[in-house]
Amino acid sequence: MTDQPLKAAILGASGYTGAETVRILRNHPNVTPVAATGNALAGKKLSGIFPHLRGKHDLDVIKAEDVDWNGVDVVFGCLPHGTSQDLIETLPAHVKVVDLSSDYRFRDADLYSQAYGREHIAPERTAKAIYGLSEHNGEQMMGSNLVACPGCYPTAILMVLLPLMKPMIIDRDAIIIDAKSGATGAGRGLKEGNLFSEVTEGLHAYGVGTHRHTPEIEQELNLRAGLNDIEVTFTPHLIPMARGEHVTCHLRGDVDSIHAALSAAYADQPFVSVLPLGSPPPDTRHVRGTNDCRIAVFKDRAKGRVIVIAVIDNLVKGSSGQAIQNLNLMMGWDQALGLDALLPLFP
């Protein structure tokens, strides 16, 4: 415990990741949210926008320009890409940043431009930001001032693939990822395709062959493998559920080596569990509302093929939970602080 709780501002509190960050922080002993920004809704109570927060953590939503930064130690950036860097680059130097947008995920600002269609305003800074996949880059985070949290898909996918990037475990030219996400993955944007009646009782793929998380995934795989030509197929699908993310990785390799590499990688990690071979497939329901990631490995009927599945809650391990875990790592605290009281909600 610290003597004084860290004071946190949530930038973009009117979206799902903003609200989820406030929600989870309620159980954090070392951090107190002191400000919530949201330009369009400034002047409202946060609990007026998200009534579930009533009586839990309530805050007034204010404009970013009205925050007193002297009273803020850390920000959680829950803004859309682009908007995020525009604000973050104006913050005073003493403010630590945990950014949940895609703005600082690319080491190479040109890659960012290609994927997101705008110039990066701080290319040197993005080059030095830590890519916040907690279990893999935790040591680098300690003392860092800027951590870029991975996208929800890359979080689950890299958790599977990074430990397999050593030579001879899998065929790195035959990585196929079929991913499924609940509707909160698309954020709170007002589009017909996000309406209840157009999501319930059906299923479709999106961003087929073109999704912006693919270069992010490839960046980290190549970096880990010391290569530059790993390409993956990544095909996401929108599932009629609010939360949850399921990645099915179709690989070529040896089932035992894969299971061993994954088990070794996460043996001491509180939030990642690799199920014993022969376990039933994990379910997104088993981790709903928690910071947990479950991984299972299956031998296929077809020779030399292996299926690895990982499940997370996209709003927790896939965004706000991992962001808080990253803050814990930046501060040198127990990484589970504020996260271990989260219990899976089933049914």
Added chain:
Amino acid sequence: MTDQPLKAAILGASGYTGAETVRILRNHPNVTPVAATGNALAGKKLSGIFPHLRGKHDLDVIKAEDVDWNGVDVVFGCLPHGTSQDLIETLPAHVKVVDLSSDYRFRDADLYSQAYGREHIAPERTAKAIYGLSEHNGEQMMGSNLVACPGCYPTAILMVLLPLMKPMIIDRDAIIIDAKSGATGAGRGLKEGNLFSEVTEGLHAYGVGTHRHTPEIEQELNLRAGLNDIEVTFTPHLIPMARGEHVTCHLRGDVDSIHAALSAAYADQPFVSVLPLGSPPPDTRHVRGTNDCRIAVFKDRAKGRVIVIAVIDNLVKGSSGQAIQNLNLMMGWDQALGLDALLPLFP
């Protein structure tokens, strides 16, 4: 805090309320689950039946007859009615009982027989059991050895109606309750009507005019009012959602008096909030996963009519959460122990 945690056995751990009790107890500082019974599934791990509990609280499921009662201080009875009394009446005297079934809810064993179609085997004991609506009968629970938790519907309904039972607040001859519940309210029984494909994307009433919670509600209302002829209309509906309960009480009376009586009743209660007049209607999502109850009062267009709405999570405040709250009250502890870390899951 106690020196030694209380040791709890969960009877009937393979149903939803059993699993939910184990789940919530993980955050309770003073209680440790030491046994979980389930005759058909004895020999399995509880996390084999409910994988979401893996790595949280795991237990071996054993037969009730194999429990070492010397190592048990309290049982949570999560068995079906009938089965519950048959086991509870065999327990040694030192074991405290929090029963979630309907077996000890009726002061009058004949009422029980009429509603449930079998003789009660312990009519004197049911006459003395405390009806465990926490906010209303908390004082009587302290030191009691047998608390009968209310049904999920009666919990939400009585929370609204009990404070209105004084003369001159509402017309006690015109109480209409239209209730809606998620599918976990029906338990884990294997019936076609509980299958996903027959619950999703539709809605129906059930038990119309005949539901067994009606005499339970009327018992408590008459007792509180000092009358014996209050009758209510109670019509429940099955909603395509897993958790959540919403009661819409159509009353005749004065909106301000009703709001004042409810506000006064729960002014100091941590889990029940009466929303200010003019608030938007509460939503079951706002309390999902928590022990909270939210109540709102509305004036109707039609003269002299008032609508009062209450929402709870049927598996928490409507069963396992209230059961734990009741144990806290029996033991003289802070009633929120183990329950205040529960955060609403939205979206």
Added chain:
Amino acid sequence: MTDQPLKAAILGASGYTGAETVRILRNHPNVTPVAATGNALAGKKLSGIFPHLRGKHDLDVIKAEDVDWNGVDVVFGCLPHGTSQDLIETLPAHVKVVDLSSDYRFRDADLYSQAYGREHIAPERTAKAIYGLSEHNGEQMMGSNLVACPGCYPTAILMVLLPLMKPMIIDRDAIIIDAKSGATGAGRGLKEGNLFSEVTEGLHAYGVGTHRHTPEIEQELNLRAGLNDIEVTFTPHLIPMARGEHVTCHLRGDVDSIHAALSAAYADQPFVSVLPLGSPPPDTRHVRGTNDCRIAVFKDRAKGRVIVIAVIDNLVKGSSGQAIQNLNLMMGWDQALGLDALLPLFP
């Protein structure tokens, strides 16, 4: 069959009722959709907006001002209230109108203004429009040029209550209607509250005590009863499903008289069935995708109280299906034309 199919224009084809009207008309032998308007989306294919219509009935969406009215015999008005009258009042006299908005539902334009907050631009015309509850006003429709289809809630509710408006069947001072609707009832408007993640797995009431369908219901009840002081309580709830509407009418009266009055009223109607006493409660799933209405009557445990339930598909009998049935009646055709091939989709 007619010699030449009637040529229909759908005004406002980019909303759900517009698309549903086009969809159902595909099976109509006497009507051909020739134009679909939608100002914001003009220039697109209707199947680009609603891909399910691809290969069924496809049309180009055009601006209302670009319709050649000489080639149009009838319009289905699927526009929002207000917008609807503004366009309909400009149509040439030979064009018959079936309006699905609320613009012509009130005989008294002042009532309209009170409920909808704007002056009616054609008070004499609304006074003469036929209120299109098919089973009740079918004879008046024959030869009419303007039929105003009831709201989805009033359709189901009046189907229950109109036959009970004779003296001595029910207590007309104690009518309580608790209604439940799927999310398509709110249309295709882009609001946070209509997003999948904010509708799934939860439930809330809305418009409590103030909904605009209440005066519409009261108008018809008073008219039928020859009274002017009937007031009803009407409380709608949003259910996590796309289609379906369920009304639970809590009444005082005699169960047999009520059942007899309803059975007599619909004995010869192809789309309305009154279930035998003792039947299980009807389910919205049983009528999903059809123009059917099912009604069931239940005696309550409480003396003198009766519950009557009706279910419809809000997009079919509650809007587009009834609109087509009304056109059939206007033209003197079999009222089931184009509607009897619709089969309920279960599961």
Added chain:
Amino acid sequence: MTDQPLKAAILGASGYTGAETVRILRNHPNVTPVAATGNALAGKKLSGIFPHLRGKHDLDVIKAEDVDWNGVDVVFGCLPHGTSQDLIETLPAHVKVVDLSSDYRFRDADLYSQAYGREHIAPERTAKAIYGLSEHNGEQMMGSNLVACPGCYPTAILMVLLPLMKPMIIDRDAIIIDAKSGATGAGRGLKEGNLFSEVTEGLHAYGVGTHRHTPEIEQELNLRAGLNDIEVTFTPHLIPMARGEHVTCHLRGDVDSIHAALSAAYADQPFVSVLPLGSPPPDTRHVRGTNDCRIAVFKDRAKGRVIVIAVIDNLVKGSSGQAIQNLNLMMGWDQALGLDALLPLFP
């Protein structure tokens, strides 16, 4: 039209495919259901089991042994595997059979035994049954007495892959199929895993590496390719929706060749449409309730990889609809008879 409608018996009418067959037949001009069997529920009305059929096609459910086979021209076998052959092999020779179970899908009875764990009682008959993928084997069906309808997954998958089995279109050693199905795909069996509360708001894979549809798919691919070593990876997932099936085929090949081969294969087919390149991904909602299959082809970012998606309604094109289409083909009728009035239900 025939002079006399064909008289059909539905074997196993108390499951979803049985009910769906009865439902769809209502619109068939040439076929009349005359008997519905279901041993456990014999004596009930079919509409008592499936109330949505009330007033549409109603039948008494009887025991199979009580059917008067002289009055039956064709049976639709909607029984579980094993049970199906046991009954079908006892039928008189004049009765045509359209079997929806897996019992006659394998040319080689040994393959059946391996996959389904029991000996086949009529190996010669299964060797001669026509594999009822309507668009591919329609000519062979004419005059046949026994058609074995494909599984729901093989239907969608083979529709994509069969036209690609010529040399040089795709790499036949790198076929990965990631499939997603609604809960009706699992039938009406009473298992905890099929309960609403355990299917809603989550997602999991099943039968990973071991599903029994894999050898069925491989049989047809090898037969078409004239090979015997094609192996596929097939990984199905249970999606929280009642109906719908979505297959995502991850292939290696040239996008234009693949699109051309598929477009050519289905150019004249009324129920299969291959979307133009560049179309948005198809959605199971677009075909819900219909016999349609939609296919779309996408070029991946990664060199040489192509994604092909197909969607069907598993209860229509994936079972009962295709069964009726097959009967049409057996009889030499228009294959769309009774199926073209089915309209997609969206939303």
